[in-house]
Amino acid sequence: MSDQKKTINPRAQSLIDDSLKLVYADMQDEALPDRFVELLSKLKEQDGQSDQSGDK
Secondary structure (H helix, E strand, C coil): CCCCCCCCCHHHHHHHHHHHHHHHHHHHHCCCCHHHHHHHHHHHHHHHHHHHHCCC
């Protein structure tokens, strides 16, 4: 084998880049599942209770 690095065709690299950007944008637009929202609320409540009791 040679020590040369394999390069990706610039057009293929551009298509991959654009596809990944689209997937990422779609993921950002999705709402958090209810289960995660519930867990975040519980964590915020616990954090507020620990602050009030002096546990920092």
